[in-house]
Amino acid sequence: MRIVLILTIFFFAILSGAFVYADSLIGQKDTLQADLDTKRIEIERLEQEIEKYRKDIVQNQGRAQTFQSRINVLLQQIKKKNLEIRLIARALDEIKLQIKKTERSLDETVKDIIAQRAFLAEQVRALDEQRIDKTAFFVFFQGGKLSDTLQAVQSILAVQDKTKQAYDTLQSLKEKLSGQKETLQEQRDEQSKILALQESQRKEIQVKEREHETLLQEAKQKAKKLTSLVELSKGTIEKLKNEIYALQRIGVTVQDALRLGALVAERTGVRAAFLIAVLEVESRLGLNVGKGTYKKDMNPNQHEAFLALMRELGRDPETTPVSKKPSYGWGGAMGPAQFLPQTWNGYKEEVARLTGHNPPNPWNIEDAFMASGVKLSRNGASAKTVESERRAAKIYISGNPNCTRAICNSYSNMVLDKARDIEDTLKNNQ
Secondary structure (H helix, E strand, O other), X not given: OHHHHHHHHHHHHHHHHHHHHHHHHHHHHHHHHHHHHHHHHHHHHHHHHHHHHHHHHHHHHOOOOOHHHHHHHHHHXXXXXXXXXXXXXXXXXXXXXXXXXXXXXXXXXXXXXXXXXXXXXXXXXXXXXXXXXXXXXHXXXXXXXXXXXXXXXXXXXXXXXXXXXXXHHHHHHHHHHHHHHHHHHHHHXXXXXXXXXXXHHHHHHHHHHHHXXXXXXXXXXXXXXXXXXXXXXXXXXXXXXHHOHHHHHOOOOHHHHHHHHHHHHHHHOOOHHHHHHHHHHHHHHXXXXXXXXXXXXXXXXXXXXXXXXXXXXXXXXXXXXXXXXXXXXXXXXXXXOOEOHHHHXXXXXXXXXXXXXXXXXXXXXXXXXXXXXXXXXXXXXXXXXXXXHHHHHHHHHHOOOOOOOHHHHHHHHHHHHHHHHHHHHHHHOO
């Protein structure tokens, strides 16, 4: 009797601790969700402010390009980009909270799996004991009553049913765990892209601030616009160098970018400035382009397609450069357009038809530009409207034209801003 009492007390003590732990987890979940809701509200407010500045910029750019109006546009662009940085910071906070929430869910699922395995093991032991000690035939042949025999059968069936339920629950938990791991990896990949965008936006502000300072100096000195076509062209090229500095790091000159942008625009219907802007932003996100190897930096599920491409091009896979993987996720993107091997396979036939290069090469600048142009055109950018280009940019970064995540909004805004800057520079040279 004393042993039974001690076991009962011990059982309730464990149960009480479990309830306290469960309450603690619920409290932590509620806090995380509240934090996430707060961040999302801040992000929505910032996006509304950014959209207002975007409209003001477009309106001002349509006016006469006096010194003062150009200065006003630059000031608005700087304010807008500062808001973009704040938006990206909030998005980074949000994704960190999401990662924390997912990691906590992972921990809970692992604990559930451990508990379910223990329960399943207990049910298997109970089933074995039922089969050995209390089978219907054992009861019946020992002279037992028919009711005892039926009770023994029911007992065995009940244990079997619990065993099956425990097994099914365990399988469901394993599937849940796999899904949570995939979600965590996606969240970490997004975190890496947001960090790259944040750094890129900071550099953009520095460029705009330098341009603003230059305009102020010109206004103070009452300098007149150069009329010499040669001098103006040099100035335009210097400005474009600032606009596409990341592309230059991977061997694309301003002249190449303009020539290939015009070529692709003619053959795909995509606006040249928009195409160059997409490739510039992609190059910034992959600043380690050409510093990685496929074995170390590429997701293994891309290896087969990559090796097949290497055989097709006659290249050595061991020495062919790909993008390095970031802190989270995988690298392995190829060339200026940053296509993964499997993605490249979906575009190479069209690229070969348009460039005459067979097989096309993702490290060839013309092929890379054409592949991006084909992809953007397929996704609607050939309509050349702000909305169609915004949707195409979102597909380029996420695969979803209706993506509303901060990474998609920041990426598409940055591409459209960059395209506008490039187009304005080219117009001023006419």
